[in-house]
Amino acid sequence: xxxxxxxxxxxVIQEEVSKxxxxxxxxxxxxxxxxxxxxxxxxxxxxxxxxxxxxxxxPKEEVLQNIQINKGKIRGDVGRRLKDMRHIPxxxxxxxxxxxxxxxxxxxxxx
Numbered sequence: 450x451x452x453x454x455x456x457x458x459x460x461v462i463q464e465e466v467s468k469x470x471x472x473x474x475x476x477x478x479x480x481x482x483x484x485x486x487x488x489x490x491x492x493x494x495x496x497x498x499x500x501x502x503x504x505x506x507x508p509k510e511e512v513l514q515n516i517q518i519n520k521g522k523i524r525g526d527v528g529r530r531l532k533d534m535r536h537i538p539x540x541x542x543x544x545x546x547x548x549x550x551x552x553x554x555x556x557x558x559x560x
Contacts, residue, residue: 455490461531462497462538463488469526477519481506486545490538497538500545509544516542 451459466485470478477483487500501516503509516523520540528537 451490451492455492455494458494458534458538459488459490459497461534462490462499462527462540465527465530466499466523466540468530469523473526477516477523478503479507479512479515481512483512483516486547494536494538496541498541498543500543500547502545502548513542513544 463485466488470483470485474480474482482504484502485499486502489498489500490496501513503512506512520542524537524540527540528534531537
């Protein structure tokens, strides 16, 4: 469990990263629908792990690779939106597979 400040920063970064993906879907997400589901910031606020749900489009790994290539641009866009923050954490992106995991559990429970 993080501090109150960490939690606020995580929420704000999650909202802004999702907005960046919505506005630049073709370029960054290769036409797929991408949302930031969870953001975890380190205690020193130097790094943020962003977990993404990727729907409808090219393979998830391909979309994630394109996002990794453009993470500097994404961080810059988030920084321009968050002028109040002195330092924007470095962003690391990961595929959030919790929905797939939940589906597998549901299938097993139905059997």
